[in-house]
Amino acid sequence: MKGSLLILQNKKKAENALFNTEERYRMLVEKLPAVVFMDKFDQPETTQYISPRLKDLLGYTPQEWESGDNLWKNSLHPNDRERVLSEDIRTDQTGEPFRIEYRMRHQDGHYVWIKEDASIVLGEDGTPLFWQGILLDITDQKHAEEAIQRREEIIKAVGFSAEQFLKSSNWEDCINQVLAQLGKTTQVSRVYVFKRHTSNKKIYSYLKSLNGAIRE
Template structure:
């Protein structure tokens, strides 16, 4: 409490009461400069000024106000003086040594017997710690909001990538196996219409087209989700995928299993998708001759390390269209609470490490 507005000034009693308070108490004249009548000794600890310095210079308070707060606080102070209303303000003030101190300043007018304002009785409390705590809390909340927005954005981008992949697979099935099978069906209908003219060579061609379409369908199904991932586990599935890709690339490959235990089924999918995406990226852009995949149990999660001896690249450069695979990999890992690290330079191959906790959320295929 600052005090009752109708209390006779008793400097000695007032001084005895306030000198132990954890704040600066003061009395000011009701003039334009609010000339100081009394300032408690706590000003030495709070702002570094002696009582004599503070009381001697009527403009010191205004000059010490933080430049960003000065105009506002002076206007509030003048308005309180003019209206004889309680003054309340929070502002920054610069201590003698240049420190920035947050102050909560409250003052009330004390009336003389004739009804005029005799003086202002006020208290300045150091609220720097409170403001710093508020700033930290605000920064933490902003960081949480940023992370939530980032995760929402990552989830949307992954969903878009999955949808694009579904469209690509649907187009592949429509443009290749389905059209081939439709053509085979039409030719078979023609043969059925004229069985006496059936040609063994033509039947052989039809059979070969069917076998080719079946192989392409199997490849598409393998890319969607290999059965071995569920039946045998993560390492065999990655090995089978590398073997599958090696048929086209001619590279040599190796999978090193250093896992303490097999990931749960829902976690295998996330790990497999990242390995698949990295290997696909190497296939498209690296011109590698050897790829090594190492699976290691680390810090309650799985560390996937993929090394290739390809052309390498500059990770700091913005990915070009068609080269966004590694960005998707990073997003997948971060969405599960993990991380990815890329080490590469032109002509020196690449090393890509991704870590994710074993208890990653289930991922839809």
């Protein structure tokens, strides 16, 4: 009997500690320019708290998010889902911080690049209480990185093309390689070359189909 009462008292203390921590946390983060959240450790799909900035980030109010059907998991970009969920499971098991970048679907349908950084908060006895973390919008940063990468790839493709043409005595001998490289860089499936025959002053269309060698 005494053992049961002690267990109940410890449970109540833990619940009170969690409530007090949440209230202090709420006051500190309401005005931060990022989304701050708390998820239950034993129920990671259940949001304990999420700040109002969520509306700016993903279009949902905290109430819509908390009452939704696991919106975090269901909003992950299909190309990021497996990677993110695998890391989620791994860090739940190891207790390591959850730090990852991924895309989430906004309520209106477009995708937002997110940087998440979350850690486990422990009780006085070392028992995991909840995950607390922050979500940052890094969409502009990602777009800038992609633009720089695309520019570098185009420069490399132009350099490759020039090198191939200079090495060859007949441009038609290397045109397929050049077009394949340009198509891959610019993410197109077909490239057209127009050749002018000066003998009869007529322009003939000269088409090089890559037959599936170039894909978006």
